[in-house]
Amino acid sequence: MIPVKGYAAEAVKVPLAPFNFERREVGPHDVLIDIQFCGVCHSDLHQVRDEWGGSIFPMVPGHEIVGRISKVGDHVTKFKVGDLAGVGCMVDSCRTCPSCQEGLEQYCETTGMVGTYNSREIESGAPTYGGYSNQIVVDEKYTLKVSDTLDLARVAPLLCAGITTYSPLREWKVSPGHRVGVMGLGGLGHMAVKLAAAMGAEVTVLSTSPNKEADAKELGAHKFVVTKDEEQLKSVTNYFDFIINTVSAQLDLATYVNLLRRDGTMILLGVPTEAPHIHAFNLISNRRRIAGSLIGGIAETQEMLDFCAEHNIMSDIELINIADINDAYERMLKGDVKYRFVIDIATL
Known part of the structure; x- marks a missing residue:
């Protein structure tokens, strides 16, 4: 297992705080990403406060993830060590139902999409933990290529917003x-x-x-x-x-x-x-x-990232230290951000 540092909500209505946990080892089709930036989505707040029901605690939020690949599995073909990569709102799905076959994995009809956090892995049933952390292991099929021509911190919110x-x-x-x-x-x-x-x-x-x-x-x-x-x-x-x-x-x-x-x-x-x-x-x-409409499939997300690189489109952000995440949530409730908070994971 891979030891990881992050920030988590230990229970509903409990402020986020430092949290150490483990990721699975890098499998044949996995990549290990050293996370550099993670956007803060309003859904993070909803789920930390269990406003939609079904929240799994402890919870490490974050599904607007960008960073650099530090390890690849033996059978990985799309990425190599040193590549920039992104992870959005999901990290797996059944892969075989009509929606998955059509590249609409977010509408998976068998298992449902596996969320990047507050979800459970299909095989192990272990909870998924998100991008308010320094590393993440993801199957290459659910990993996105990120252009090096854009400001990486401002790219992070593209993975959801x-x-x-x-x-x-x-x-x-x-x-x-x-x-x-x-x-x-x-x-x-x-x-x-x-x-x-x-x-x-x-x-x-x-x-x-x-x-x-x-x-x-x-x-x-x-x-x-x-x-x-x-x-x-x-x-x-x-x-x-x-x-x-x-x-x-x-x-x-x-x-x-x-x-x-x-x-x-x-x-x-x-x-x-x-x-x-x-x-x-x-x-x-x-x-x-x-x-x-619910997010987008993996192919469409890659298309969006390519479109944004071509047109120089990025999110307008306020970069924050991870220690300020609870204050950021309160400001987000008041609409006091233009227009997305992004966590600098180097501050973890």
Whole structure:
């Protein structure tokens, strides 16, 4: 076994603290990654606090991982020692069901995807531990190639925030001529703006905060609508082809669905603690749709990383020491970050 240092929540509502544990030895198809940076996702906070249920403690969060490979298994073909690599939200799946065969491992129909943390390995049943740690062992099939042309710390959030917004934009074939609304300008929202703009769409940020307009336009948005302003909201009624909804708070979906054109689609990415409600007439009247999307498959995640390297797209981050993670969680709850915290693992 490989001794590893990390930070963990020992129980629900207990602050994260230093935690020593062990990883499995590097198998024939595995790579060992010395982690350099790990992004802090809002889902880390949800799971540490068991807000979605089923949390496994002790928990080492983190699924936006980048670093350098220090060891490879005998049968590894995609990577060599010294390569930069990334790990996103999953580290395994059944590999044989229709979804896995189609490269949509996040929708695995047999075992379900194995999360990078707060999940269990398929064979051993051992809990998975994430990237708030100095090393991780991952099968090469679930490991991503990372370009050396981008700022590595700013690449880390692409492994979740990036792919979570890229996947629906690709699935619904967003391209020049489309009008895309982005609800929420946080970790996911700011990536949706950058990616949709790079794909050639007209991008509008829908926000309750007027003071975010300058930031939205600097990120690439063409328009900004203050949703508390009835006149501004009215100006984009029946306007959008797509709305990327990144909001995890409770809100009146009907207000935003009515901004969709006929045959428009709202894609839900955020997960409110309570189920949203909407009247059927809001959908029926203009043949509108509400859909959902979950991260992306391994091939699509690699495609996203390559796209970002080609277009020089990275997350806007605040780099923190790992000892400051509990304070970062509190700031994240207040929306006090532009737009993603990233842990410098050298501070572990």
